[in-house]
């Protein structure tokens with residue numbers, strides 16, 4: 155059918171613990187010494203990012219802040235452009251908010267990583283106008299695999315949990331983007347000194 159390799163049993167399957175459970179020899183994550191201080195906003199990693207870019211009018215424009223340890227907090231306000239059912243956020247948009255928040259954790263490790271797996275749980279509907287408050291943390295690292303988890307609450311840190319996710323990110327080199335991205339955007343990113351500066355912050359060679 156396809157040549158995509160199988161990555162083992164699905165999460166929670168009777169065949170085993172599943173790919174979102176760190177292996178026994180996984181290690182705790184280490185916050186990079188130059189990671190932004192707790193409370194500091196991270197800023198967008200790319201201005202056209204649908205999750206965090208300020209140049210995406212219909213995007214989430216999610217704002218993430220460094221937390222203590224290898225933790226992140228983030229906020230985004232659900233806009234009318236994010237509806238699935240009338241007056242309610244689309245589940246895919248909420249998955250994007252979780253994915254973006256989890257992806258931001260890699261700033262604290264100072265690695266570039268992409269989502270390999272994202273398991274979402276939708277606990278409560280999220281109305282348009284809600285400010286969704288997200289918290290995420292890296293739980294373990296195994297080679298290039300980064301295990302992490304997130305929750306999203308309605309209205310603020312004390313609000314009821316509306317969404318949750320467990321995820322596996324895979325560390326990649328900057329070549330991942332150069333080799334796979336459309337040339338038009340890659341060329342523009344490479345010509346943008348701010349983008350290069352952000353890429354350097356990850357200690358990569360643009």
Ligand SMILES: CCCCCCCC/C=C\CCCCCCCC(=O)SCCNC(=O)CCNC(=O)[C@H](O)C(C)(C)COP(=O)(O)OP(=O)(O)OC[C@H]1O[C@@H](n2cnc3c(N)ncnc32)[C@H](O)[C@@H]1OP(=O)(O)O
Nearest residue numbers: 161173199253254257268269270271297324331343344353
């Ligand atoms: C000039 C330009 C400047 C650019 C600067 C850029 C800076 C930007 C900064 C930050 C950007 C971050 C953007 C965040 C956006 C939010 C997050 C997203 O939405 S990301 C988009 C969605 N995700 C993808 O598009 C991935 C698509 N998938 C892939 O490309 C590959 O499958 C990839 C890279 C994930 C893995 O491929 P392999 O060939 O590199 O890795 P293998 O060697 O197969 O795996 C390594 C280990 O990981 C496990 N693994 C890999 N994928 C897995 C999976 N899906 N499930 C379970 N395990 C997996 C494998 O079993 C292996 O484990 P064992 O080391 O043997 O223990």
